Amino acid sequence: MSVITDTLAIHGGEPAVTRPLNHYKGAAQIGEAEKAAILEVLTAQSLFRYYGPNLLEKTAAFETDIAAHLGLPFAAACSSGTAALRMGLIALGVGAGDEVIVPATTFIASVNAVVAQGGIPIFAEVDEYLCLDPAAIEPLLTERTRAIMPVHLNGVAVDMEPLMAVARKHGVAVLEDTAQACGSAYHGTKLGTIGDVGAFSFQLEKNITSGDGGLVVTHDEELYKRAVKYSDQGGQFPIQSGGVRGLVGGEAYLGENLRMTEIAGAILGVQLGRLDAMLDRVSIARQSVLSAVQDLPVQFPSPTPHRDQHALGILFYLQTSEQAAAFVRALRGEGVPTAQVYGGKPVYANPQVLEQRTMTRTCPFRCSCTDHRKVSYHVGMCPRTEDLLARSVGVALGPMMDDQDLTEIAHGIRKVAAYIAL
Ligand SMILES: Cc1ncc(COP(=O)(O)O)c(C=O)c1O
Structure with missing residues (x-):
């Protein structure tokens, strides 16, 4: 196994993850x-x-x-x-x-x-x-x-x-x-x-x-x-x-x-x-990574076992959108499958939604029908959602990740957290 240094991979260091990771769920088990x-x-x-x-x-x-x-x-x-x-x-x-x-x-x-x-x-x-x-x-x-x-x-x-x-x-x-x-x-x-x-x-x-x-x-x-x-x-x-x-x-x-x-x-x-065995494996993987990073000064959603028992990855928030973007960039460099959730933007920020672009003249946006209320969308409509998404970091986990993979993922998260001023 290669020696992992604390220099970020994006700065020329050794990536925390030493082999390609398979984050797929059902697909990873096809046989x-x-x-x-x-x-x-x-x-x-x-x-x-x-x-x-x-x-x-x-x-x-x-x-x-x-x-x-x-x-x-x-x-x-x-x-x-x-x-x-x-x-x-x-x-x-x-x-x-x-x-x-x-x-x-x-x-x-x-x-x-x-x-x-x-x-x-x-x-x-x-x-x-x-x-x-x-x-x-x-x-x-x-x-x-x-x-x-x-x-x-x-x-x-x-x-x-x-x-x-x-x-x-x-x-x-x-x-x-x-x-x-x-x-x-x-x-x-x-x-x-x-x-x-x-x-x-x-x-x-x-x-x-x-x-x-x-x-x-x-x-x-x-x-x-x-x-x-x-x-x-x-x-x-x-x-x-x-x-x-x-x-x-x-x-x-x-x-x-x-x-x-x-x-x-x-x-x-x-x-x-x-299905059930796959979900259990991901759940164990998630607990393993979470327990290795839970002391970090990032904001995890409060644990709610009746809702998140089968969460498919790890979600946390940083204090600013700039920090979240930098965190994701560096963590990707470490080989960890990660992203800001939906690119850090609400679904209505997609231009086709904002501009109500449909491909034909039809209800509800491009019709002459007066039977319904006309709505418009704009960025800023759901400020809490926009704030959470902009600060979000999501890490994907899969059923085929073994102990070494999970240890390396946790190490990658800790390495990047130590570098980004949290
Ligand atoms: C939340 C959500 N709804 C609907 C869909 C649509 O599914 P499909 O891609 O099978 O049409 C997806 C996924 O792709 C999804 O993530």
């Missing part, structure tokens, strides 16, 4: 079982979930298994997390001009999905975990508020109890964006199962992955049927095989194709079997 599952589907020549020469019903089986894993009756697989959010919004009846409360910190897909339905994202402040702050919701409600979209960020649960209380009090639906938190829980209840609908992503960065893929879950059979129907060209197919298609029934609507392939379903069936 023989996934290969075998794909081969089975290929050999059966049945890559479509509803029929084929020798349909194996892998996608349908994955739906059954993940519904059981999460503890609810209905799960509908689809092509991406964004598709899942759109199916969820449609199931809940969100349409042109309806307002949806979205946290100011999230991936752009949460916003895109709302706008794709003609809905208006209304941005809310976040708490110290960068999750939608339930206390921020009530002042944003209007007669057009149709849904609240809590986003469980990086494996951490939104504080769902007060959030659900506000939603129920005002009769507003809750769509949990669980893209980044498959398998995480809130007070022991799996995320995605607390609100009216949960939406998951299986994109490469996620806890289980098929490259792209998504899932909608709900306790409500009607919401489930609406979501499935929309994702399958509006539901005009009578075929009774391959899971849900034949169960949905009823009249057809105009819809689109947001279906999952059998290849994706087969991979996810295998990945699901690894």
Whole structure:
């Protein structure tokens, strides 16, 4: 092992991390079982979930298994997390001009999905975990508020109890964006199962992955049927095989194709079997690094085991945005996978959101419709969120990191902390 000096790597010193780190979650564990599952589907020549020469019903089986894993009756697989959010919004009846409360910190897909339905994202402040702050919701409600979209960020649960209380009090639906938190829980209840609908992503960065893929879950059979129907060209197919298609029934609507392939379903069936062990490994990794750096004079969010048990990395704040940027630059130099969360900026600071750029003339921003209120966005809208993000440092951890990797990550953080005047 090379000798680690205390000179920062960006100043020519030895990097703290001595080998490339794999921070991926489900992807880092892909192996023989996934290969075998794909081969089975290929050999059966049945890559479509509803029929084929020798349909194996892998996608349908994955739906059954993940519904059981999460503890609810209905799960509908689809092509991406964004598709899942759109199916969820449609199931809940969100349409042109309806307002949806979205946290100011999230991936752009949460916003895109709302706008794709003609809905208006209304941005809310976040708490110290960068999750939608339930206390921020009530002042944003209007007669057009149709849904609240809590986003469980990086494996951490939104504080769902007060959030659900506000939603129920005002009769507003809750769509949990669980893209980044498959398998995480809130007070022991799996995320995605607390609100009216949960939406998951299986994109490469996620806890289980098929490259792209998504899932909608709900306790409500009607919401489930609406979501499935929309994702399958509006539901005009009578075929009774391959899971849900034949169960949905009823009249057809105009819809689109947001279906999952059998290849994706087969991979996810295998990945699901690894989910809990993967989350436990990341949790142990996180405790190991946290305990080695917790005395540093940085601000960690207060420990909340009922929310952060399956956080996927380490989050802390420095005193200024300049310090945070310098910290991230130096820590990257040390070989640690790190970034300011979402580049240190709220989602509405993306120019396409600020300028309300859609690609066609359509509701809610580029229409002549007077049926809804016009909103505008500006930097400064959610000052607490902006302040937290600008000062944030996030470190990604993965299930394949071993003791040496974790020791080196902690050493890298300590090395940089000693250098930056905190
Ligand atoms: C919070 C959040 N919502 C939605 C999505 C969209 O998922 P996908 O990329 O599968 O469309 C993602 C991730 O990529 C995400 O992180």
